[in-house]
Amino acid sequence: MIIRKRLVINLLMIAVLLAACSAPAAQGNPASTAIGTEQAINAAENSPAPEMDSASTPMNDVPLKDALGNLEPQDVFQNFYDITQVPRPSGSMDKIREFLVNFGNGLGLETIADDAGNVLIRKPAAPGFENRQGVVLQAHMDMVDEMDEGKDFDFDTDPIQAFVNGDYIVADGTTLGADDGIGVAMIMAVLQSDSLQTGPLEGLFTVDEETTMSGANGLKPDFLQGRIFFNLDSETEGIFTIGSAGGEHVNSNSTYPQTTAPTDMLAYAVKVQGLQGGHSGVNINQVLGHATRLLVRLLKGAEEPFGLRLSSLSGGTASNAIPRDATAVVFLPAEQADGFTAYVKDYEATIQVELTETEPDLNVQLEAVDPPAQVLEIEFQNTLIDALYGTPQGVERMSDAVPGLVETSTNLGITAIQDGQMQLVCYPRSSVDSELQDMEQVITSIWALAGYPAEITGWYAAWTPNPDSPILGLMQSTYLELFGVEPSVSAVHAGLECGAIGGIYPGMDMISIGPTLENVHSPSERLSIPSVDKLMQLLTTVLQHIPDK
Numbered sequence: 371m372i373i374r375k376r377l378v379i380n381l382l383m384i385a386v387l388l389a390a391c392s393a394p395a396a397q398g399n400p401a402s403t404a405i406g407t408e409q410a411i412n413a414a415e416n417s418p419a420p421e422m423d424s425a426s427t428p429m430n431d432v433p434l435k436d437a438l439g440n441l442e443p444q445d446v447f448q449n450f451y452d453i454t455q456v457p458r459p460s461g462s463m464d465k466i467r468e469f470l471v472n473f474g475n476g477l478g479l480e481t482i483a484d485d486a487g488n489v490l491i492r493k494p495a496a497p498g499f500e501n502r503q504g505v506v507l508q509a510h511m512d513m514v515d516e517m518d519e520g521k522d523f524d525f526d527t528d529p530i531q532a533f534v535n536g537d538y539i540v541a542d543g544t545t546l547g548a549d550d551g552i553g554v555a556m557i558m559a560v561l562q563s564d565s566l567q568t569g570p571l572e573g574l575f576t577v578d579e580e581t582t583m584s585g586a587n588g589l590k591p592d593f594l595q596g597r598i599f600f601n602l603d604s605e606t607e608g609i610f611t612i613g614s615a616g617g618e619h620v621n622s623n624s625t626y627p628q629t630t631a632p633t634d635m636l637a638y639a640v641k642v643q644g645l646q647g648g649h650s651g652v653n654i655n656q657v658l659g660h661a662t663r664l665l666v667r668l669l670k671g672a673e674e675p676f677g678l679r680l681s682s683l684s685g686g687t688a689s690n691a692i693p694r695d696a697t698a699v700v701f702l703p704a705e706q707a708d709g710f711t712a713y714v715k716d717y718e719a720t721i722q723v724e725l726t727e728t729e730p731d732l733n734v735q736l737e738a739v740d741p742p743a744q745v746l747e748i749e750f751q752n753t754l755i756d757a758l759y760g761t762p763q764g765v766e767r768m769s770d771a772v773p774g775l776v777e778t779s780t781n782l783g784i785t786a787i788q789d790g791q792m793q794l795v796c797y798p799r800s801s802v803d804s805e806l807q808d809m810e811q812v813i814t815s816i817w818a819l820a821g822y823p824a825e826i827t828g829w830y831a832a833w834t835p836n837p838d839s840p841i842l843g844l845m846q847s848t849y850l851e852l853f854g855v856e857p858s859v860s861a862v863h864a865g866l867e868c869g870a871i872g873g874i875y876p877g878m879d880m881i882s883i884g885p886t887l888e889n890v891h892s893p894s895e896r897l898s899i900p901s902v903d904k905l906m907q908l909l910t911t912v913l914q915h916i917p918d919k
């Protein structure tokens with residue numbers, strides 16, 4: 371039961387992470403409906419046959435352009451269609467920036483592109499609403515550029531081919547870019563509206579969220595005027611996100627001493643493999659196996675009894691991924707070969723029992739290999755195994771404020787020890803900045819005992835959940851009034867732009883919302899059409915009820 375509960379929470383976290391974008395609508399759209407399958411088919415019949423390779427696109431899919439008349443809110447979906455026509459993979463922001471600058475100028479609104487490449491559009495208060503608190507609406511303008519194998523597509527020049535499929539908008543073999551194009555489209559609709567009765571609004575469009583977060587990180591402290599902040603990059607309608615983790619890389623890079631490999635010993639490769647892996651933030655609460663740690667534990671138990679010598683050790687390929695496999699090349703005296711083989715079998719059985727629920731495919735392989743020329747100098751080897759075995763791994767603390775949320779964790783993402791070069795990368799995360807610093811010191815203290823240098827890179831701030839946030843309270847009561855159900859409140863154990871922006875604007879009252887997106891960052895990405903309408907109703911209602919200063 372405990373496992374089931376954990377799984378549910380984890381799925382929630384993934385859903386939240388996947389869906390982080392929403393935006394305000396221009397009008398109330400009280401009676402709008404999403405296009406249904408029937409309408410979609412009708413639209414298909416009424417429009418000219420689309421020019422496309424029908425092999426890869428189901429015939430009942432209607433090009434988004436031809437379905438726009440049937441989609442509500444129309445202004446949002448028109449904006450979204452327009453955005454799909456502007457190439458904007460992360461790192462190629464010029465075209466979308468120009469598009470947004472032209473959009474703001476076209477509305478006669480103050481429009482600024484900052485040094486980081488972000489675009490800000492300011493909309494003054496409606497007459498009589500000048501005393502309202504200012505609100506910032508933010509979405510990121512870049513998109514992930516994934517496509518199906520064999521798809522002929524250039525993200526730098528080709529428009530996204532979007533289609534309506536039942537209650538969803540989908541792309542044809544590429545990411546759709548609703549993450550976060552739909553957030554941009556909703557903000558545009560709010561800025562366009564001349565019927566909304568709101569205080570001063572700012573639409574902030576950031577660059578390169580999906581890669582470096584350089585837009586959010588590069589904001590100047592005096593750029594934004596509003597102190598209520600809506601991030602429209604969440605991925606599940608009905609879930610409000612109120613916190614995210616900060617993080618950093620703790621790196622150690624150095625050389626190490628080697629000696630000539632013994633000629634009277636046999637060389638083997640030991641592999642721990644078949645693990646699930648996963649995102650080191652989102653999946654860390656699943657108590658999955660960590661391949662490198664499991665392998666180091668094996669080595670720790672074999673060093674003395676078998677006189678094992680280590681030649682190389684590697685595990686994991688990315689700081690933010692839980693290692694799925696790890697390999698060590700070791701030397702053993704010939705007379706110990708049988709004993710070591712039995713030890714490895716026993717060890718495999720032990721950890722298979724320990725991880726039977728979470729890692730059903732876990733296995734340990736032992737095979738003879740050609741002997742490498744060098745091994746680690748013995749004292750360095752002993753210290754290394756102790757240092758890696760003692761390096762913390764996994765969940766350190768759960769949140770008191772948000773049930774089910776991992777507050778602090780760490781992941782030894784990369785271990786590479788070979789040919790005299792050592793690289794270690796840990797990725798601690800926490801939704802409390804001081805705990806992140808604590809985690810960093812634990813890791814660097816252990817490494818200091820071993821004599822390893824440590825360097826911190828890529829730090830970003832936590833967005834600490836505030837269950838008493840006034841904007842959260844307003845959003846919750848409005849949601850209940852509009853839809854008759856309580857929304858969920860969650861936080862993610864991963865980095866969001868809100869963390870970076872909150873670090874630059876302390877005291878900003880922030881919330882992240884969005885319509886429902888599925889399978890983001892993949893060619894299966896799809897956007898729920900009805901959820902956009904609900905989100906716009908919520909957003910436009912809340913924006914018209916922001917309290918006075």
Ligand SMILES: [Zn+2]
Nearest residue numbers: 390549550603
């Ligand atoms: Zn996003």
